[in-house]
Amino acid sequence: MPKLLDWRFFARSVHAVAPDLIGATLLSRGVGGIIVEVEAYHQTDPAAHSYRGRTPRNAVMFGAPGHAYVYRSYGIHWCVNFVCEPEGSASAVLLRALQPVDGLATMRRRRGVKDERLLCSGPGRLCEALGITGDANGLTLEPPWFELRARPSAPEIAVGPRIGISVAIEHPWRYGLKGSHFLSKPFRRSE
DNA sequence: TGCCCGATTAACT
């Protein structure tokens, strides 16, 4: 049985946690797969929801590490982060894509598509496939809802600029599993 | 109270 990661894994710099998550396996009530793409958001980063201070929406980001921050995107989709760093740092890692492994039939039903590559390749798609909604906001990543398994070995990591933001686009804080076919968008060569 | 726009996606041309 692989080692399960707990809150201590997240009580480090968000820029250390983010690349370390690539290759780990995330399950939501038994459904999920291998994390292949994430982005880091730090409180001092103008693109972070916590940048302008604590509000009811982003309150979870200001709480303890290892908890899920779920928000609605474009009024339609859900996106999930895990809080990092010591409590109050208000930094988190956005989960952008998984390689589906467990609960494929459930994910296909929820998403309404058959193609494995389209099940979890994007933050909104990932949440739909894993059944993550606002109800999961503030939950710990530890069982029974979530389960995060350590990766067997350190994979090759691709790095590049984050997607879908209009400020602080210069920072290379998007991390991916090099060569994965399950990314929301390819990394450029040399990234 | 009103207005603008977003850590997106799918369906277009």
Next chain:
DNA sequence: GTTAATCGGGCAA
């Protein structure tokens, strides 16, 4: 390549 869908947060007034 472009654009509609859809709605709550954040800020100006």
